[in-house]
Amino acid sequence: MMVEKKKTTTKKTETKKQEAKKVAPVKQEVKKQAAAPAPAAQNAVAAPGATTQKDARIGVFICHCGTNIAGSMDIQAVQDYAKTIPHVAYVDNYKYMCSMPGQTLIQKAVKENNLTGVVVAACTPRLHEPTFRTATKDAGLNPFRFEMANIRDQNSWVHMHDREGSTEKAKDAVRIAVAKAALLQDLFPKSVPVEPAAMVVGAGVAGMQASLDLAAAGIKTYLIESDMSIGGRMSQLDKTFPTLDCSQCILTPKMVDVGRSEKIELMTWSEVENVEGYIGNFEVTIKKKARGVMTPKEAAAKGIVGGGCNGCGDCDAVCPVIKPNVFEVGMKPRKAIYINHPQVVPLIYTIDFNACVKCGLCVTACGPEKRAIDLNMQDEFIKVKVGTVILATGYDIFPIENKQEWGYKRYENVITSLEFERLICASGPTGGHLVRPSDGQTPMRVAFVLCAGSRDNTGIGKPYCSRFCCMYSLKHAHQIVEKIPGCVPYIFYMDIRSFGKMYEEFYYRIQNEGAKFIRGRVANILEDPKTKNLHVYADDTLLDRPVDMEVDLVVLAAAIEPKADTNRTRKLFGVSCSQDGWLLEAHPKLNPCGTTTAGVFLAGVCQGPKDIPDTVAQAEGAASAASIPIHMGEVELEPYFAQCIEEKCAGCGMCVNLCPYSALSLVEKNGRTVMQVTEAKCKGCGTCGGFCPGGAIWMQHFATPQIVAQIDAFLLGGEE
Amino acid sequence: MARTKGYPEALEKKLKDQRFYREDSTPDFVNRIEKISRTMAHMCFQCGTCTGSCPSAPRSSYRIRKFMRRAVLGLENEALTDPDLWLCTTCYSCTDRCPRDIAPTDVIMAMRNIAFTHDIVPVNFLKTVQAIYKTGHGVPNNDVNRAAREKLGLTRDPPTTHMYPEYMPGIRKILDHYHMKENADRIVKEREG
Ligand SMILES: Cc1cc2nc3c(=O)[nH]c(=O)nc-3n(C[C@H](O)[C@H](O)[C@H](O)COP(=O)(O)OP(=O)(O)OC[C@H]3O[C@@H](n4cnc5c(N)ncnc54)[C@H](O)[C@@H]3O)c2cc1C
Ligand code: SF4
Ligand code: SF4
Ligand code: SF4
Ligand code: SF4
Numbered sequence: 001m002m003v004e005k006k007k008t009t010t011k012k013t014e015t016k017k018q019e020a021k022k023v024a025p026v027k028q029e030v031k032k033q034a035a036a037p038a039p040a041a042q043n044a045v046a047a048p049g050a051t052t053q054k055d056a057r058i059g060v061f062i063c064h065c066g067t068n069i070a071g072s073m074d075i076q077a078v079q080d081y082a083k084t085i086p087h088v089a090y091v092d093n094y095k096y097m098c099s100m101p102g103q104t105l106i107q108k109a110v111k112e113n114n115l116t117g118v119v120v121a122a123c124t125p126r127l128h129e130p131t132f133r134t135a136t137k138d139a140g141l142n143p144f145r146f147e148m149a150n151i152r153d154q155n156s157w158v159h160m161h162d163r164e165g166s167t168e169k170a171k172d173a174v175r176i177a178v179a180k181a182a183l184l185q186d187l188f189p190k191s192v193p194v195e196p197a198a199m200v201v202g203a204g205v206a207g208m209q210a211s212l213d214l215a216a217a218g219i220k221t222y223l224i225e226s227d228m229s230i231g232g233r234m235s236q237l238d239k240t241f242p243t244l245d246c247s248q249c250i251l252t253p254k255m256v257d258v259g260r261s262e263k264i265e266l267m268t269w270s271e272v273e274n275v276e277g278y279i280g281n282f283e284v285t286i287k288k289k290a291r292g293v294m295t296p297k298e299a300a301a302k303g304i305v306g307g308g309c310n311g312c313g314d315c316d317a318v319c320p321v322i323k324p325n326v327f328e329v330g331m332k333p334r335k336a337i338y339i340n341h342p343q344v345v346p347l348i349y350t351i352d353f354n355a356c357v358k359c360g361l362c363v364t365a366c367g368p369e370k371r372a373i374d375l376n377m378q379d380e381f382i383k384v385k386v387g388t389v390i391l392a393t394g395y396d397i398f399p400i401e402n403k404q405e406w407g408y409k410r411y412e413n414v415i416t417s418l419e420f421e422r423l424i425c426a427s428g429p430t431g432g433h434l435v436r437p438s439d440g441q442t443p444m445r446v447a448f449v450l451c452a453g454s455r456d457n458t459g460i461g462k463p464y465c466s467r468f469c470c471m472y473s474l475k476h477a478h479q480i481v482e483k484i485p486g487c488v489p490y491i492f493y494m495d496i497r498s499f500g501k502m503y504e505e506f507y508y509r510i511q512n513e514g515a516k517f518i519r520g521r522v523a524n525i526l527e528d529p530k531t532k533n534l535h536v537y538a539d540d541t542l543l544d545r546p547v548d549m550e551v552d553l554v555v556l557a558a559a560i561e562p563k564a565d566t567n568r569t570r571k572l573f574g575v576s577c578s579q580d581g582w583l584l585e586a587h588p589k590l591n592p593c594g595t596t597t598a599g600v601f602l603a604g605v606c607q608g609p610k611d612i613p614d615t616v617a618q619a620e621g622a623a624s625a626a627s628i629p630i631h632m633g634e635v636e637l638e639p640y641f642a643q644c645i646e647e648k649c650a651g652c653g654m655c656v657n658l659c660p661y662s663a664l665s666l667v668e669k670n671g672r673t674v675m676q677v678t679e680a681k682c683k684g685c686g687t688c689g690g691f692c693p694g695g696a697i698w699m700q701h702f703a704t705p706q707i708v709a710q711i712d713a714f715l716l717g718g719e720e
Numbered sequence: 721m722a723r724t725k726g727y728p729e730a731l732e733k734k735l736k737d738q739r740f741y742r743e744d745s746t747p748d749f750v751n752r753i754e755k756i757s758r759t760m761a762h763m764c765f766q767c768g769t770c771t772g773s774c775p776s777a778p779r780s781s782y783r784i785r786k787f788m789r790r791a792v793l794g795l796e797n798e799a800l801t802d803p804d805l806w807l808c809t810t811c812y813s814c815t816d817r818c819p820r821d822i823a824p825t826d827v828i829m830a831m832r833n834i835a836f837t838h839d840i841v842p843v844n845f846l847k848t849v850q851a852i853y854k855t856g857h858g859v860p861n862n863d864v865n866r867a868a869r870e871k872l873g874l875t876r877d878p879p880t881t882h883m884y885p886e887y888m889p890g891i892r893k894i895l896d897h898y899h900m901k902e903n904a905d906r907i908v909k910e911r912e913g
Contacts, residue, residue, distance in 0.1 A: 548778070
């Protein structure tokens, strides 16, 4: 309890100091802590550099994890062995150590036996390290006096059928953990203030929702979008399953809200260029790409009163350069100066400088009042400071032409589902009339190829299920039945995955409307060169007969993949990806919005395929998670940072260049040059500690003597 | 009135118990197949891409997907005694396209290997063995071919064992090593007397 009090007071002074001075004087803080250690650990506190611990008293607690551990090893044997390990003062076992009674057991044992450290032999630190640290703290010890021996994930689960072997391995693990526990020191997490602002990268429906929520919580939010407008993929859709509401109708109001919100600073046609710092204090450099057109605000800043783009489109009318409109999947032309579609937010034209011939016609058309166009505009770099970040970078369509058997890009009448969305949409290139690209005729037989490139282990496609193609293909079937009387949709499927709320009911409805379902993955497609009709070959697996179906149009429900730029962006923020390329959440079940980088959260499809309802739900979760540190005002950093043992430091400065986080510098102290750690920047990676030729760097909680003790414990079997 | 020929027999066949019982399967059948074929037959998820790709399927009762299913379930007897087993042309179209990256062609080959150990082989396949033993070719050259080749400005015989008969002993040695010829001769004799 005393430790706890001590800690809080220090935290407060520390925070005050931080406010007064920018450079955190953590060095002093640690010294102060060391000067006033907790009574239980009085003699246990070793200064940086200490290598022995004579009177450590360690308690070992072995968990059964039900039968997860106990089923594969002899717990009693491990317990008997643990009693013989040096420094072990108490041993016990329990069915579930993480349960309330289990934790109480630890607390009681610590108090009754005057323990200085706790070893729990159990599952894995991943989930329960915090649990047992809290238990250790509640027992009156410093929470960092806890060490876990992993005897489940790395033992009983792997050696399920080798009882003897796993028992022996558990003994080793316990011995090693005790060796470290005997040398553990009191550590005190450092608190840093949190910048009261957030950043959201990507303004699809996920990024927009997250920004709106953050703004509603009163947080200043920078919303960064690489395209010229916000909205993402959802703004390309016609209707949305299963309720069939018009996508634009439900999205546009949100887009307008984002554009209007005073708390949201929207930056379209922008990208993240560089990121420095850590949770609470990210310094992000944003590249505002030269757009060639000024907003009214930008014009005003340049002294052009009442100027700037008002979206009139006069420039569009005169521009002589014609390019395919990417928003319309290339099915409609646009000019070099363009907007994606009439509802864009912000309504500011953008020049595609790769296409622009700088003829200046648009400048003239724009006129002397607005003077919105600046053909010599340069990229601009802006630095902002934020406390937390949400990545919402979304997805791209997998290049389905790579699966050659379906003939995309070879046969005109084979299209993707995204092209279908634009063709069936009233604001699309054909005004909502679904036509065959080859001759503009209305198709009467349409084949839908599901799992096109998804659930594919050949190395060409994607092994995962893209998760919304079943549902949107049902929607597409409905749309053609509704719009083209007599037109028959044939859906070639392996499984119809209609798992969401009201989704199975939607499947029922579409079948009732006349869609024909053929259970078989499409083997290949051939074109009749004369009619440009397509022959779809498959196996009707339920009829057990091969199918050759002649249709007018084929729609490929193409797989999706992470947005092209995702890898670069995620690396800037230190976020990992899973093996399928989607951004990696901190825990697939218990922390789906977090990442392993503190302060960085995920929303939407960038974390894995999901439809709009799931995307919005995750975005709201991420916004809530990202607002917590901001509302708390400060965050605790794990105290795993490097410390300089100044007496040993030769001031060579070689570590300074090695540190990947620029956390080290050289300073003058008492007439000597020594290294100094900016602790808030240090991630505890250990690069410097492993390198220093003089052994002058002390990695807290992973100090050389602690690790050497572990190695000795393993190799020497407990002997000195 | 109009009684279809063989109607009672056909009906009887249709009405017989068609269920699949656990005892029908030989659990290690798929393991033996995988050992020979080196492909993950047990991972088939019955999408039908193989049958959809198969040039044999629309022209026969042969269904490669059904053989994959029998492999998964271990229906050894049913697979090996189905004469369709011998209708694969080994074109490898299915192998090209299987989304689970399985080689159904090689599964068929493995099943044929196992079938051969039970003397289950159509006579025409055995005659092929005999032809190879004799000439080095499953389909030896003939006069029609020779004339066509001449017309095209080619040698009358191709540069194979036809042109280099000195390689025949090597080929025979391989076939003898596996007792192919010996077994082919024996089975053909048993069947044709
Ligand atoms: C054909 C089709 C039909 C669909 N129909 C439906 C439906 O009916 N109902 C339904 O629920 N779902 C449907 N979906 C799924 C739906 O599109 C997604 O669930 C939703 O769009 C995901 O939103 P998001 O914000 O996560 O990603 P996105 O919409 O992809 O948005 C990501 C945004 O981030 C931006 N961005 C990316 N990288 C960066 C970067 N590095 N820097 C800055 N900005 C960046 C992108 O430009 C984009 O604006 C359909 C999908 C398809 C393909
Ligand atoms: S200057 Fe460029 S954008 Fe303007 S009209 Fe000419 S080509 Fe188009
Ligand atoms: S959602 Fe349906 S069509 Fe899409 S990959 Fe999954 S199973 Fe296939
Ligand atoms: S293509 Fe492959 S996975 Fe599909 S049914 Fe055939 S063998 Fe099975
Ligand atoms: S290899 Fe055999 S089973 Fe496969 S497609 Fe060709 S003929 Fe059919």
